[in-house]
Amino acid sequence: MSSIIAQNHTGTEPADSVRSYPRFLWWGLGEATNGGLGFYVWMFVLTAISLVGANAWANQVAEGMIVTNMTDHVSWGLYIANFTFCVGLAAGGVMMVIPAYLYDDEEMHKIVIVGEAVAVAAIVMSTLSVVVDLGRPDRFWHLIPVIGRLNWPVSMLTWDVIVLNGYLLINLHIVGYLLYMRYLGRKPNPRWYVPFVFLSIIWAISIHTVTAFLYCGLGGRSFWNTALLGPRFLASAFVSGPAFIILVMRILRITTGYSAPPGPARTLIQIIRVAMTINLVMLASEMFTLFYTGGAHGASARYLFFGSHGHYGLVPWIWTAIAFNLVGTILFFMPSALDRSTVRIAACVLCIVGIWIEKGMGLIIPGFIPSTLHEIVEYTPSLVEWKVTAGIWAFGFLLLTVLLKLIATVFSSEQSAATIIAPAD
Amino acid sequence: MLTTVTAAAISYLLLGNGHGADDSLSTARTEPRPSETTDLPSVVSPKFAVSIRKPQGPPRVITGLKNADGTEVTIACVTCHTTRPPNHNNRTVKDLDEFHGGTVFSHGSVSCLSCHNERDYDTLRLADGSRVEFPDVMKLCAQCHGPQMKAYEHGAHGGMNGYWDLTRGPRTKNNCIDCHNPHAPQFPKMRPTFKPKDRFLEQPRTKH
Amino acid sequence: MIADDNSSPERQADTDKDWFLPVVDQPSTRRTALKTAGAALGLAAFGKAISPLWSIPENVSVDEFLQQHYKELSDNDKQKVFQRLEAEAKDAYGAEVTISDPKPIPGVRFGYAINLSKCNGNGACMEACNRENNHHRGVDQSYIRVLEMSKGSMDMEHGTTTYDHTVPQDDKFYMPVQCQQCENPPCVSACPIEATWQEDDGIVVVDYNWCIGCRYCEAACPYHARRFNWEQPEIPTDEVNPDQGYLSNRIRPQGVMEKCHFCLHRTREGRAPACLEACSTGARVFGDLNAPDSDINWVLKNKRVFVLKEELGTQPNFFYFFDS
Numbered sequence: 001m002s003s004i005i006a007q008n009h010t011g012t013e014p015a016d017s018v019r020s021y022p023r024f025l026w027w028g029l030g031e032a033t034n035g036g037l038g039f040y041v042w043m044f045v046l047t048a049i050s051l052v053g054a055n056a057w058a059n060q061v062a063e064g065m066i067v068t069n070m071t072d073h074v075s076w077g078l079y080i081a082n083f084t085f086c087v088g089l090a091a092g093g094v095m096m097v098i099p100a101y102l103y104d105d106e107e108m109h110k111i112v113i114v115g116e117a118v119a120v121a122a123i124v125m126s127t128l129s130v131v132v133d134l135g136r137p138d139r140f141w142h143l144i145p146v147i148g149r150l151n152w153p154v155s156m157l158t159w160d161v162i163v164l165n166g167y168l169l170i171n172l173h174i175v176g177y178l179l180y181m182r183y184l185g186r187k188p189n190p191r192w193y194v195p196f197v198f199l200s201i202i203w204a205i206s207i208h209t210v211t212a213f214l215y216c217g218l219g220g221r222s223f224w225n226t227a228l229l230g231p232r233f234l235a236s237a238f239v240s241g242p243a244f245i246i247l248v249m250r251i252l253r254i255t256t257g258y259s260a261p262p263g264p265a266r267t268l269i270q271i272i273r274v275a276m277t278i279n280l281v282m283l284a285s286e287m288f289t290l291f292y293t294g295g296a297h298g299a300s301a302r303y304l305f306f307g308s309h310g311h312y313g314l315v316p317w318i319w320t321a322i323a324f325n326l327v328g329t330i331l332f333f334m335p336s337a338l339d340r341s342t343v344r345i346a347a348c349v350l351c352i353v354g355i356w357i358e359k360g361m362g363l364i365i366p367g368f369i370p371s372t373l374h375e376i377v378e379y380t381p382s383l384v385e386w387k388v389t390a391g392i393w394a395f396g397f398l399l400l401t402v403l404l405k406l407i408a409t410v411f412s413s414e415q416s417a418a419t420i421i422a423p424a425d
Numbered sequence: 426m427l428t429t430v431t432a433a434a435i436s437y438l439l440l441g442n443g444h445g446a447d448d449s450l451s452t453a454r455t456e457p458r459p460s461e462t463t464d465l466p467s468v469v470s471p472k473f474a475v476s477i478r479k480p481q482g483p484p485r486v487i488t489g490l491k492n493a494d495g496t497e498v499t500i501a502c503v504t505c506h507t508t509r510p511p512n513h514n515n516r517t518v519k520d521l522d523e524f525h526g527g528t529v530f531s532h533g534s535v536s537c538l539s540c541h542n543e544r545d546y547d548t549l550r551l552a553d554g555s556r557v558e559f560p561d562v563m564k565l566c567a568q569c570h571g572p573q574m575k576a577y578e579h580g581a582h583g584g585m586n587g588y589w590d591l592t593r594g595p596r597t598k599n600n601c602i603d604c605h606n607p608h609a610p611q612f613p614k615m616r617p618t619f620k621p622k623d624r625f626l627e628q629p630r631t632k633h
Numbered sequence: 634m635i636a637d638d639n640s641s642p643e644r645q646a647d648t649d650k651d652w653f654l655p656v657v658d659q660p661s662t663r664r665t666a667l668k669t670a671g672a673a674l675g676l677a678a679f680g681k682a683i684s685p686l687w688s689i690p691e692n693v694s695v696d697e698f699l700q701q702h703y704k705e706l707s708d709n710d711k712q713k714v715f716q717r718l719e720a721e722a723k724d725a726y727g728a729e730v731t732i733s734d735p736k737p738i739p740g741v742r743f744g745y746a747i748n749l750s751k752c753n754g755n756g757a758c759m760e761a762c763n764r765e766n767n768h769h770r771g772v773d774q775s776y777i778r779v780l781e782m783s784k785g786s787m788d789m790e791h792g793t794t795t796y797d798h799t800v801p802q803d804d805k806f807y808m809p810v811q812c813q814q815c816e817n818p819p820c821v822s823a824c825p826i827e828a829t830w831q832e833d834d835g836i837v838v839v840d841y842n843w844c845i846g847c848r849y850c851e852a853a854c855p856y857h858a859r860r861f862n863w864e865q866p867e868i869p870t871d872e873v874n875p876d877q878g879y880l881s882n883r884i885r886p887q888g889v890m891e892k893c894h895f896c897l898h899r900t901r902e903g904r905a906p907a908c909l910e911a912c913s914t915g916a917r918v919f920g921d922l923n924a925p926d927s928d929i930n931w932v933l934k935n936k937r938v939f940v941l942k943e944e945l946g947t948q949p950n951f952f953y954f955f956d957s
Binding site: 572576579580581582583584585586587588589590592593594599604612614615616617618619620621622623624626627 | 738746748751753754755756757759760763771772773775778794795796797798799800801900902903904905909910912913914915916917918919920921928931932935936956
């Protein structure tokens, strides 16, 4: 990908941008591994957790998926739940691009690149979440177009493979291009990134819609088989994405001094307020049809919210999610959420955790309980599943830290970067 | 309701399963097959037999005595019944005060002599009094259980072993009395021998 | 600051030298050396962490790794694959097996029906399936599940598979559920890599050597008909059924999906499925839907037949009926 970006410029830019590219990568590698003690501790901890996850996954591959707590009844678990959330995060990361470019909100641009970086990390996490869910990762090549045998366009999963990888490439290009131009001390040429930004906006909506279609297209799973699932996914992504970026911006400001003016954050809060309200309204109308109509359609919902036939495994999860979402929403509507306050941080954390549960343990798992033959087999993730998932998150954060570090460095020291490069030019 | 089962009109089922193919196939079955299906036995080729399991002959009565070699002494029904006149008042097992007392009997309102031939106890009798040999016992069952017999003839009762496709191999079918004790024909209750041992699948915790 | 680690050729030489003579008062190169050491350590730790993966090359031969999709294999390829699988069965299970690949009989469309008035839930069909199809003995795997349902209700929510008492109970009826071999199978649409498909005789099969184990088909199936091999199946050598079909009952590898295939290694040779032969109540009827005078067609024409979850539009080739 990187070399493609570089080659893209051969027509319009001086040739040296190609020759500088390896230098840029080398610089990036150095910069990503430079920092203070806190940075090294952070990176060390993330690496350690990633390694624990990698080891757990390797054992799972060797011994079989019996080490997870998934069964033929609940055949998808924490991995796919986490996948769904990460896709939402990835889509949400780009949501803020919409006000930035559609409404030409200049101040948003500084956050946009952070959003794109979050999208890259989140897509990598969601892809990893699917890979660890495969029973035969050694046959991964069967999924590669041309050499494999993709069941396109019938299988929604092939759509997901295509849109997720496409989205990763688009965002890598945008982030990489903007970083590289800043590194060279040049003004980015809109021709090389604005079309991709617009593409990524549409694409962000498509990745989450396709992921929702993965579930809601299954007639045999009545809990998922609702047209509202796609819109619900989008609405919750509009919350979790911006909320995550607000948190990231706060951490960046504290650790690197990279900060944006308060205006964009306020725009984000406004987006969250609207999206979270819509999300809760849709959740409520979903619950109405499930419970008022009753019957077998509502069996999963009954199990999820109130337990059924003596099984209550998911009840604490969903009520936690609902409480977090409601409290988070109320906090977001408080005036102090518009300031850089702890209220805002608390609201973001509550909504992110709330949506993670609502979309994962509260949506994927109850789709399988009761089973299609109405047997109730409960599911709690095994230690291996938690390890692998933690490893994926740690790796995602590792990647995000590296990307953000480069962004913060380039944006706060544009001038110096330009002068250092100058002799080479 | 996704989980309930709905009845389908039979016509739908037939339409849904290649109604058009029926005609072409019925022709294919009466004419020589086209060349691409030469690996199949041609329809005009003889079909394999459907054989029905049959009892060897009249049952033997266990006397409780042992031969010198330890085997049971069994005797034919006629051993006693040629010397004893039939008693038409004996209708159920309870009425029998000398022999066959242990027999479990639960077969509607028929009496012993509805089926056992009083003129020759080594055979059976139909309702019209005509004689039936033991190996042909199914004829006797069928006179009352017509729908079951009809289903049996079409493979929908009694099960089978062997080949569903008679152009490729033979089929064996059970006799009525393989599964149904003629004196107490209700299919016996049994204990399930094989259960799914799925992880985390428990008995329901509450009564449905 | 930014150029600290820019590698001009001179710097590179310095760095190399530092490997042998670390110079404490040169912070930037020392840092590079430390980083290199850290990276080496990290890589070593990563290699150690994923070391269980080395079992893959032991268990998966190059030929198996590169094996093409069933439909792309020539007859010659297939013979080689079958020989390899036979050798693997000998190796792993100590059993002499024969792997065949019977093709659909032209013009035949299989149908199956169960008489719910007859079925008494004794589970002999499940056991026969387990034995015939080389299922994992540890969990008593089977393609069939028998539901004990309340008379007067078709609501599966009031059914259970875990009943453990004398059958049949007076107020219950028993409903075996297995793959319905749908005309419009949701599992086939779901599979991202065409590892499962419908054959000309209506049987939905799985290429166990192509499946990647994503389990989307298992989520898509409305009948709980699909099973995943959570671990390598355990089968005692003397219990391995040596009469095996590539697309049916050969011993499945770990990590792939499997499902009922109407015993195609038997039924495509004209024989009855194992579950039918095992049924002691005679509740099962199997045959060719395209043959007008077949047993299965007599049932469809003369009994009030229904299919499970008709509203989903899956159009099963599997039917249920009651004696009236």
